[in-house]
Amino acid sequence: MRLTKQTSYAIRILMYCAANPTRLSRMPEIAEAYGLSEAFLFKILRPISEAGLVESVRGRHGGIRLARPADKITLLDVVRVTEESFAMADCFESDDPGCPLVDSCELNSALTRALNAFFTVLSEYTIEDLVRARPNIDVLLGLDKLELARA
Amino acid sequence: MRLTKQTSYAIRILMYCAANPTRLSRMPEIAEAYGLSEAFLFKILRPISEAGLVESVRGRHGGIRLARPADKITLLDVVRVTEESFAMADCFESDDPGCPLVDSCELNSALTRALNAFFTVLSEYTIEDLVRARPNIDVLLGLDKLELARA
Numbered sequence: 001m002r003l004t005k006q007t008s009y010a011i012r013i014l015m016y017c018a019a020n021p022t023r024l025s026r027m028p029e030i031a032e033a034y035g036l037s038e039a040f041l042f043k044i045l046r047p048i049s050e051a052g053l054v055e056s057v058r059g060r061h062g063g064i065r066l067a068r069p070a071d072k073i074t075l076l077d078v079v080r081v082t083e084e085s086f087a088m089a090d091c092f093e094s095d096d097p098g099c100p101l102v103d104s105c106e107l108n109s110a111l112t113r114a115l116n117a118f119f120t121v122l123s124e125y126t127i128e129d130l131v132r133a134r135p136n137i138d139v140l141l142g143l144d145k146l147e148l149a150r151a
Numbered sequence: 152m153r154l155t156k157q158t159s160y161a162i163r164i165l166m167y168c169a170a171n172p173t174r175l176s177r178m179p180e181i182a183e184a185y186g187l188s189e190a191f192l193f194k195i196l197r198p199i200s201e202a203g204l205v206e207s208v209r210g211r212h213g214g215i216r217l218a219r220p221a222d223k224i225t226l227l228d229v230v231r232v233t234e235e236s237f238a239m240a241d242c243f244e245s246d247d248p249g250c251p252l253v254d255s256c257e258l259n260s261a262l263t264r265a266l267n268a269f270f271t272v273l274s275e276y277t278i279e280d281l282v283r284a285r286p287n288i289d290v291l292l293g294l295d296k297l298e299l300a301r302a
Contacts, residue, residue: 002240003239008241008242011240011258012242033251034251088154089153089159090153090159098186099163100185100291101292105281105285106276106281107159107226110273111154114273118265121265122261125261130258134256137252140252
């Protein structure tokens, strides 16, 4: 059981923007800060933009920023966008050969309750919490050097 | 986010044995009941045997049975055996290119707390609960026909 890479990449983009609140963030900078491929980060940009978590400013000096304050974006908001499927077990997917117990199987209600408990905890954490927990996040992400280069 | 097929197959094997408490269950019967490949079910048999959830009786009239009562096997017991990794995000795996925030990242503690909440719910359900919720489980699994054939 694990989250998709999309989820962790989305969280990293949001944390970068939150740690860089006064400027637009550029995708090549974000990719470099995390040692990730820019192409991969771009893939996740569209769904998190459409979900109203980030907004893009086009043009030569364009970039992205959070579409609402970092303390108004919970981890549950992100996971809802980036996790494609919440059928937790293959039994409940249409491509399963067909377990004879699938209708009203108690396993489904157990997993649904467990998943809701998981979501409840995620809803208690915001992007702001993650960023605030790292006082030197701007140094770790190389934002201080970008600032100097522009000064 | 989803459980591995191993988990759902393990749960199905355990439910079959629980629904068939007075006889040994044979793997070809279990595979047929669920429309699954026997080879795939065999793969999961070893870890759930080693974990003390089922026991095998060898020989021509051999088969498997629960190693302890169905109300003493929780869904958490199964998930602990069958889910290989509980690093919920790729950031915390050694093959990640290296997020600069990985040490003491608050995301890790958020996911750990969320996962614990998930596990707590799973620990409240036993294999017996799943079987008891389906009064006609023996018919659904074809156990009644096997009984007749032997009579």
